[in-house]
């Protein structure tokens with residue numbers, strides 16, 4: 001590994017498992033100081049932070065429910081207080097819930113939209129306000145999904161949230177450019193993480209999915225982390241408002257037999 005993020009302070013929502021953890025692990029190796037937030041499992045998260053600190057890296061964890069505005073603000077403030085001014089915000093926390101459209105409850109809708117869209121929206125707002133006060137630019141990286149473009153039947157709430165993330169990324173790229181803040185999304189396909197545990201444990205569904213992936217494998221958190229390093233580094237400074245797909249070719253896989 002190199003030191004592509006040397007000296008940068010990075011706040012990652014939901015960084016104690018899955019893709020967020022993969023990003024946190026890679027970022028400390030690249031020289032960044034990392035703050036993660038977690039909803040529950042304090043002891044598990046403390047172990048994760050200890051692991052991140054190995055080799056002398058700076059890492060902290062803040063308990064926060066990203067769907068609550070005050071928690072999101074506290075996450076941003078606490079990160080800056082403990083690690084110094086933030087260079088990069090990674091909106092990684094996300095959830096999904098399978099349900100036939102006609103069976104989606106208000107609670108299901110709120111659960112998914114409040115984390116994936118409302119939470120992301122207001123943490124981004126808290127970050128932008130903080131940067132304005134600090135007279136600093138910054139970078140925002142959203143973890144979207146192939147499902148910001150691709151239908152995902154039985155996951156209407158998830159698709160609605162990720163479609164929202166896509167447009168928010170485009171919209172804010174214009175509004176935040178004068179502040180020196182860029183915003184981009186990474187859209188993973190099927191990555192081996194806890195979010196799709198049910199699928200990973202179902203050999204029939206897994207086989208069907210692999211047939212749809214031209215590169216014929218699931219992705220790993222490290223496949224996503226390497227793109228996040230690029231987007232967080234100075235090498236991507238002319239990129240804003242775009243989505244980079246990390247999906248083994250899943251999105252555009254149309255074939256006629």
Ligand code: BGC
Pocket residue numbers: 096144145146147152188189190191195196199
């Ligand atoms: C979802 C996974 C799904 C993958 C590919 C991701 O955004 O979280 O559940 O397997 O997309 O469809």
